[in-house]
Amino acid sequence: MKCEPWILIALSAAALVAGCGGESPPAAQPSSCEPPDPALAERDADELFAGSEVLRFDFNLPAERWTALKASASDEEYVESEVCYQGKSLGVAGLRFKGGSGTLDECVEEGEEITCPKLSMKVKFDEYVDGQRFYDMRRMNFHAMTRDDTKLRERLAYDLYREMGVAAPRSAWATLYVNGETLGLYAVVEEIDGRFVDHHFPDDQDGALYKEAWPISTETSYYAERIDANEEEATHAGFVAFAEALAVSEGQARLAALLEWTDVAELARYMAVDDAIMNFDGASTFYVDDKDGSVSNHNYFFYEEPSSGTFRLIPWDLDNTLNLAAFENYGEVPHWTEAPADCAAEFPVYMGDETVRAPGCDPLFGGLSEDVAGYQAALDDLLAGPFSEARLQAEVKRYADLLRAAVAADPYGPTVEAWERSVARLESDIPLMRERLAR
Structure with missing residues (x-):
């Protein structure tokens, strides 16, 4: 050094x-x-x-x-x-x-x-x-x-x-x-790292933090390649057992497995926000590799709490969310609560540049979709609180007022006029974003 x-x-x-x-x-x-x-x-x-x-x-x-x-x-x-x-x-x-x-x-x-x-x-x-x-x-x-x-x-x-x-x-x-x-x-x-864990999980620190590892494999090597913090102590046995429990169960039994390995109410709140912000490039998007046909998702972390052994999902990379125009690139992919008859079906996104599989066919989302009432309760809380029209538009205005001078001084960004139009479009899209959550 x-x-x-x-x-x-x-x-x-x-x-x-x-x-x-x-x-x-x-x-x-x-x-x-x-x-x-x-x-x-x-x-x-x-x-x-x-x-x-x-x-x-x-x-x-x-x-x-x-x-x-x-x-x-x-x-x-x-x-x-x-x-x-x-x-x-x-x-x-x-x-x-x-x-x-x-x-x-x-x-x-x-x-x-x-x-x-x-x-x-x-x-x-x-x-x-x-x-x-x-x-x-x-x-x-x-x-x-x-x-x-x-x-x-x-x-x-x-x-x-x-x-x-x-x-x-x-x-x-x-x-x-x-x-x-x-x-x-x-x-x-x-940064999502050990310091992040210490702050956001103060009562349950020093667990394993994984970047873009999903409970789909029973091979420890899969999780070892994706661990991002506390790798010296991690055995990955919990993640393997989590994946096995989901793989061998269906329906309500799969929900029971999910209840054992996660905080299902928190997962429902996660997905309520994910749906509201139209996070079409996050954990529920399973891209198909055009070379070998494998499927993977990205832009998330999992934290394994050492005291309970449960896994907590953490979002990442959200700059293209809250964007109705960009969401059109997601195509006609079924909602994560819906499993098509053919889970091998591929759906074009990004105007055909990529294909994805239906998230409802994934074991984790299949289990979570069994708790319809829990998801709806989380969505209701979101719509009545943080995602209420008045609350969100007030936040947009507050932050826009904060940034206006910095946008004007940025030689590499949009003009203030163009930026103001974009902010106004975001404000006008908020009611439409709320409407699309009614299903």
């Missing part, structure tokens, strides 16, 4: 002892920030994600390193950068681009030419300094929101899950700067 001399001025003496030493750096990039505030390491992140202001983060690094990072964006490898928050240096941390098949891959052409005005980024605060934290977090995501013309959807959607008692990332907004030059407005999204 090394920290380069050009950046050491930004670190406290304690951080220097923690793990720097090393090689000669490239040309120095002086820090533009004030000395560190040690209190920022352990403050409550609820304060950071309060949504009362647009934050500012600065990244200071040699110009040639920034150029090299952009030239190898798809490698998703960290480089050293000073990170500053609201003018206060946080010290040296790891900085990289991030994304997936629908974001980073579409924005970086062969030869590493970047074709999008912005790329999402990730900061790892302890990449170069052991134990370094920011608001008790190890990592933080900055999402470019290139598919969200309102810049509001991700925050609104995560809020809805949490208001319905489902653990979900906290989020806010920030303007980013590299060496004093603006990158524009970004969403700040909490």
